[in-house]
Amino acid sequence: MLPKIKQRLFSIDITIAPYASFIDRLIEMAVSGVSSYTCVANVHMLVEAYKDSSFAEVVNGADLITPDGVPLTVALKLLNGVRQERVAGMDLLPDLLLESEKKLIPVYFYGGTKDMLIATEQYCLKKYPLLKIAGMYSPPFRPLTENETNTVLNQINESNAKFVFVALGCPKQENWMASMRGRINASMIGIGGALPVMIGTQKRAPKWMQDTGLEWLYRLMQEPRRLFKRYAVTNSVFLFLLFKAYFKPRI
Structure with a gap:
């Protein structure tokens, strides 16, 4: 069990724990089937939350807030005296997919273009051949109607997905996850730009x-x-x- 220790950094409450503990806790949350969401926080998210108190509430309402960027871990050390390793979305995503493959946990991808999701499926088939992809959905570049939203919700819940990886970009993905808490019976994680990096359409820094x-x-x-x-x-x-x-x- 991941201790619920958080440290306030300007506008958001960062969860403090070793990297491996985040993986364990996220797996626990997924297997439980309880509706939850995790924000992977970087400088952009922190500043957006600082400028917008309503968005800060969305981020701080998350079950976990991981320190994605090195600047956040440096700030935690300088201001709070806390040594916290980086917990980046680009590391979490492949590690969680690997654990999901091992533990037969169904996953769902929400967001990104259709081409990106096709590439994601092909990548997963090669890298994680036993991974169960419960479904994928590329939303249109407009707000969904109530009927469309309900249809997608039903599809996700009926797929029995335990992880929903959300790739809509900040702050859209965080707002979406918050609005879906209690409606989607899975652990939602905002992965942002980690997906195109994982599948190779973008390169990760050295x-x-x-x-x-x-x-x-x-x-x-x-x-x-x-x-x-x-x-x-x-x-x-x-x-x-x-x-x-x-x-x-x-x-």
């Missing part, structure tokens, strides 16, 4: 960039037009918050 907190820079080099504004704003806000908190007079 290990030295991962370890030094520069993975964002590698992603920026791959998608400069889409990510420049996000990183320019969110990284600046994060650094401002970090310096402000670190140099705040301690009474």
